[in-house]
Structures are given as structure tokens and as C-alpha cells.
Amino acid sequence: MVAFFGKLSKSLVSFIPKQLSQEILSQKPQTAVPFSQLQEQRKILESKLVSILDGCNSVTQIQQVHAHILRNGLDQCCYVLAKLVRMLTKFEVPVGGYPRLVFEQVRYRNPFLWTALVRGYSVQGFVKESVFLYGCMRREGIGPVSFTFTALFKACGEILDVNLGRQIHAQTILVGGFASDLFVGNTMIDMYVKCGCLDSGRKLFDEMPERDVISWTELIVAYAKNGNMESAGQLFDELPVKDMVAWTAMVTGYAQNAQPREALEFFERMQNAGVKVDDVTLVGVISACAQLGAAKYANWVREVAESSGFVPAKNVVIGSALIDMYSKCGSLEDACKVFEAMEERNVFSYSSMIAGFAVHGRPHDALQLFNEMLDTETKPNRVTFIGVLTACSHAGMAEEGRQIFASMEERFGVPPSADHYVCMVDLLGRVGQLEEALHLAETMPLEPNAGVWGALLGACRIHGNPDIAEIAASHLFKMEPNAIGNYVLLSNIYASARQWDDASRIRKLMRAKGLRKNPACSWLEAKKGVVYEFFAGDLTHPESSKIMQVLEDLLDRLKINGYRPHLSAMAYDVSDEDKKRLLLTHSEKLALGFGLLGTSSDSSIRIMKNLRICEDCHLFICGASQITGREIIVRDNMRFHHFRDGQCSCGNFW
DNA sequence: CTAGGGTTAG
Numbered sequence: 001m002v003a004f005f006g007k008l009s010k011s012l013v014s015f016i017p018k019q020l021s022q023e024i025l026s027q028k029p030q031t032a033v034p035f036s037q038l039q040e041q042r043k044i045l046e047s048k049l050v051s052i053l054d055g056c057n058s059v060t061q062i063q064q065v066h067a068h069i070l071r072n073g074l075d076q077c078c079y080v081l082a083k084l085v086r087m088l089t090k091f092e093v094p095v096g097g098y099p100r101l102v103f104e105q106v107r108y109r110n111p112f113l114w115t116a117l118v119r120g121y122s123v124q125g126f127v128k129e130s131v132f133l134y135g136c137m138r139r140e141g142i143g144p145v146s147f148t149f150t151a152l153f154k155a156c157g158e159i160l161d162v163n164l165g166r167q168i169h170a171q172t173i174l175v176g177g178f179a180s181d182l183f184v185g186n187t188m189i190d191m192y193v194k195c196g197c198l199d200s201g202r203k204l205f206d207e208m209p210e211r212d213v214i215s216w217t218e219l220i221v222a223y224a225k226n227g228n229m230e231s232a233g234q235l236f237d238e239l240p241v242k243d244m245v246a247w248t249a250m251v252t253g254y255a256q257n258a259q260p261r262e263a264l265e266f267f268e269r270m271q272n273a274g275v276k277v278d279d280v281t282l283v284g285v286i287s288a289c290a291q292l293g294a295a296k297y298a299n300w301v302r303e304v305a306e307s308s309g310f311v312p313a314k315n316v317v318i319g320s321a322l323i324d325m326y327s328k329c330g331s332l333e334d335a336c337k338v339f340e341a342m343e344e345r346n347v348f349s350y351s352s353m354i355a356g357f358a359v360h361g362r363p364h365d366a367l368q369l370f371n372e373m374l375d376t377e378t379k380p381n382r383v384t385f386i387g388v389l390t391a392c393s394h395a396g397m398a399e400e401g402r403q404i405f406a407s408m409e410e411r412f413g414v415p416p417s418a419d420h421y422v423c424m425v426d427l428l429g430r431v432g433q434l435e436e437a438l439h440l441a442e443t444m445p446l447e448p449n450a451g452v453w454g455a456l457l458g459a460c461r462i463h464g465n466p467d468i469a470e471i472a473a474s475h476l477f478k479m480e481p482n483a484i485g486n487y488v489l490l491s492n493i494y495a496s497a498r499q500w501d502d503a504s505r506i507r508k509l510m511r512a513k514g515l516r517k518n519p520a521c522s523w524l525e526a527k528k529g530v531v532y533e534f535f536a537g538d539l540t541h542p543e544s545s546k547i548m549q550v551l552e553d554l555l556d557r558l559k560i561n562g563y564r565p566h567l568s569a570m571a572y573d574v575s576d577e578d579k580k581r582l583l584l585t586h587s588e589k590l591a592l593g594f595g596l597l598g599t600s601s602d603s604s605i606r607i608m609k610n611l612r613i614c615e616d617c618h619l620f621i622c623g624a625s626q627i628t629g630r631e632i633i634v635r636d637n638m639r640f641h642h643f644r645d646g647q648c649s650c651g652n653f654w
Numbered sequence: 655c656t657a658g659g660g661t662t663a664g
Binding site: 115459486 | 655660662
């Protein structure tokens, strides 16, 4: 019987279309007897079978139960069969096949049986069919139950069809009573916010007769995703009973909105409130630590995770988050260790590790890992390719990059986005093919974003091409009129090309727009996790004279090795002596001087900077790493530079 | 049946 049925269902799966046929639905079904009015014996029987079905964890097991039902002439027990349909669709059995067949074999259909099918269609993404079936159900005079509506709203949220959602919303009121059902209300809020109609969701929330922590949390998350942490916080404060999920939503919300300190503060409050923490909470905290980029936090969060009993090797999400965090905190070794130890790896783990290699200037490791990833079942996604292309770009591997870019769509089904074009323009630009990069930007099939022109402008700085720089900048000034960096870059490109008038014209433009340079700032962590900050030209640090002495000494020794201060990019109308002085007090040099003074000679010096490292400092630190024999790691706002023995991992492209 | 998660660019 089982074998026979297995065969039958298989053939039906392939023959019954997923689209609903009018013919089948026009058969006359009849309303079933309500469960409460069933005979006692039948009640017991159905309940028993339902609990057996609940325990099934494969389609084969469900088929066995079904065979038993048919064998014993119970094929009109619609409560059990509704459960059966529900279980089948849970296992992603196509709803047009087997579950549909079960539905049709029952003559006396109850709301649960109908709903099971409505749900089935909706979870499999056949929303229109699901709604159509709901219409049929209504025509037959079958009243919906609350999860008929939750299924429909969930589907609308998936396909972002708010108009359909509003129609069904109207139905909940028309049919009566369902609009005030808590479950239905919550799914409606979720539907509205998923569709981007936060106001509708909020209105619904305000009008709901009954709300629970889930209703609140849904809105808190919606505000957070909209970048409105103020409203999220307000709601959170008003929330009478806060649970772990609500707290986590706040922690994660701050982390996702680039407010890592607030995220950590919230996490602390959460712990003080005695709320339990789980892996989801920790992922938010780890992400906040990644943004802070400090080893101090990295070590702290790892301890928190371990003391909460979460092992990175056994939790793929925690592991992936840690890989990202360690690589952003400058410790590629720790990132690798986590990656190696992981028992399961997915596209996030690989992408994070690949991006880690790319940003730390190890393109070959990135590409090797990409190839290893392809050997596994893991499919790369658009983010993976950003990492891979960035790696190619840093290694100057234009040809490999081109090939991978071309293979994205045809081999991996990932259509290149504007961001991938950014990588390609960057790739071509870095190797000096500026004309080609410009051509790509001008002819790409998508609308070029600011990143595309920014990459081109950056390449013009490396290769000193003011003409193409002007084209790129003209786009950028329109797209990002207030982004100071673009003006600075263009002005420096002009200055390097000795086009002083143009350079000062740009400076004037900046002034006219009221734009002021962000003060350059570098910082480093000394012992005990104390952070020291240095601003360019700022000699107020108590050890400034010692720091300057160290730098002067270094400068003298570097000059012997052939170093010359890189003055050309400075557009200031001051004497060369003053320029040299200004250069020597760049924030990253001050931090370096302090690092050489204040840390033991066997450890590496880790400096962070809020802007891109300057050309002169890059040269200076390269030399310093050779003279002092120290490893110096600088994280600027773009990437990591590992200086060792007079070489930098970025290959002088940055 | 309803709520919170990790990767990306100049």
C-alpha cells in the first residue's frame, strides 16, 4: 500500500499543475461537521493520529500514516488530513501535487483543511493562488480561522504586495472579529513594515485592542531598520514587559545603524537587568565590536561568548561574525583560526574570510579560498564576488578579475550590480588602464553610482591623471555635493600635477560651500587597553617632545636610505620648511612615534586612522618598519596596511 | 500561526 501510494503521488506531482484549475475547484465540497460535534470515538481517533503526525520527520513517515488512514477507511477525517497537508507542505512537498490530492479526496471539508492548502500555497510563494483559494473557501461558505489570515499576510509580506495586503486587511474586518485577533494583528503589522509602510503598521499597532511583546518588537525592529533609533528607543522604554528578543532587537538595531557604543551600552543594561543572552544577542554585540575595531573589545566579547557557552566552531553564525570582527580588529590570524576550527561553513563564513584576506592585502589567499569554496557545495553570492574582485584589484590581477567578473552571471547566476562595477573600475584604474576604466564607467549597463566615479578618481590620484579626474569629480560633485573627500582628492591631484590654479580653485569651492576638512585623527591602544588619540599638528600630548625626537631621529636615518619628504601633494602656500614640519606632525606619524616609545619592542604596533593614510606617511612608515625591525599595522578608513621590513601588504596601492 | 542574527564597495 505504501509503495503503491508512493508511486501514485509521484506521478500526480508531475501532472497536476501548480496553477489552480477552475474545474477541480468547481466540484461541490461540503462543510464538515465541527470537531466538537463529532462522536467521542472519532474525536479520540483523530487526536491520536494528529499527534502521530506531529512526530513525523520525513515525507515517507507521513505517507505511512496516510496509508494507514486509507486502509482503515478514515479518508473523510478532515482534521487529521488537514494536519497531514500541513505537515507535507512543511517538508516542501509541492502543494499542487500530493497535498492537493489529499484535499480533493475529502468531500466534507472543514476550515482547517482549506487553510492547510491556503497556507501551503502561500509558504511556497504562490500568493495569488493562495488568495484565490481563500476566495473559493468563502464562496463555499467556509469561515476562515485566524491562521488562514496569518498565512495570507505572511505571503503578502514576502512578495511585498501591500495592495493585496490591504485588501485582505479589509477582509479581516468584513468577516468579523479577525482584525482584533492578536496573531492576525501581529502578522499584519509585520506585513506592513516589510512592505515599507511603517506608518500603516504603526497605526494598526496604535489601534489594536490587545498587544503583546511581539507587536512591540516588530515595530521596534521596523524603526531600527529605518535608521530611526530614537523612535525605537522610545517604544522600547514604553514596552511594559521586555523579553530577550526585544532587548536583542535594540542591541542589534544600534549595531546595524553604526552606533556600536550604544549597542554595547544596551548590552550592558540588558545584562544588568538580568535578561538571558543567546547567540542572536551575541551576534549583534560581535558586530558592534567589529565596528569599533579594537582588540580590547574583540577579546572581551570572545570571553562573553565563551562564558555563555557558545563555541564559535559549532555555531556558524557566531563563527562568521567573529571572522569578520577579528579581521576588522586587525587580527587576521585570529580570524583564520576561527575559520579553520569551524565545523560548518556557509557563504557568510567564506565571504567574510575572503574579504578579510582582501582587506589585509593577501589577495592570493583570498583567491585560493574562493577556489576552495567552489569545490564545496557553497554557492558564492554577490558579496562573495565583491571580496574576490577587491582581492584581484589589490593584487593588480586585472586579467583574473576580468574573467571572474565575466563568469559571475553565466557560471554562478549572480548578475553584477553597480557595486561590482565599482570593483572593476577600481581594478582597471589601479593597473593604470584609466581610459578603459572611464569607458567602463560610461558604458556600463547600470546607472553608475558614486562608488564608480570615486574609484576612478582614486585611480587618477595613483596615476596622476587630472583630466580624467576632472570628469570623475564632476559626477561626484553632483552626486555627493557635501562629501569633502572628493574635493580634497581632486585638489591634491591638481597639486601633484603642479596645476596650482586648479588646486586653489577647488579649495575655494570647498570654502564657498562651507565644507571643512575632517580633522585627521589617529589612535592606538597601549597596554591595558588604554586608547591614545592624536590629531594632526597637535603637540599637546605630555610626551610630545619625546615623540618628536623619535620622529626626527627616524627622519634622519630614513634620509640616509634615500627617503625624501613627499611635498608635492601639499597645496598649502607655505615654505618647504613649514611643509616638512606639517608632514612630520601628521596624526599617524605622531601615533607611530608614541607607539615606538610606549610599547615593547617585540610586539607589533597597531595604529588606526579616520582618513586615508597619506602618501608621505605610507613611505615613512615603510622605511620605519625596516629601520626599527618592528611590524606596524595601520588601519585607515579603507583597509589594513601591514608594514614589515620596508614593505607594505597593500603593494603601494591604496 | 506572530518578533531579534552574520558577509560588501571608492
